Amino acid sequence: MPRLTQRIEKLALLAGGSFKTIHDRIRIAGRLSQHLHRLNIQIKDLQHLKSSHIESNIQARLDSGITRCALYDA
Numbered sequence: 314m315p316r317l318t319q320r321i322e323k324l325a326l327l328a329g330g331s332f333k334t335i336h337d338r339i340r341i342a343g344r345l346s347q348h349l350h351r352l353n354i355q356i357k358d359l360q361h362l363k364s365s366h367i368e369s370n371i372q373a374r375l376d377s378g379i380t381r382c383a384l385y386d387a
Contacts (some may be wrong), residue, residue: 316357316358317346317349317356317357317358317359317362318342318343318346320358320359321339321342321345321346321359322339322342324359325338325339325342326339344370344374345366345367345370348369348370348373349366349370352369354366
């Protein structure tokens with residue numbers, strides 16, 4: 314999984330933005346990588362990442378008590 318994490322972090326840096334934006338992207342990538350590792354999903358390249366993997370990560374975050382963004386409440 315470190316290879317995937319490194320690739321995501323590199324893309325976060327290349328996407329640009331402020332330091333905080335880049336840092337937040339890297340943190341999100343790390344959480345996604347940890348989630349996939351806990352589920353024993355062995356992805357070595359981003360092209361093999363499926364939307365169902367991201368959906369399961371979001372659902373796990375919601376189940377752990379993370380609230381939705383205030384933008385969706387309006």
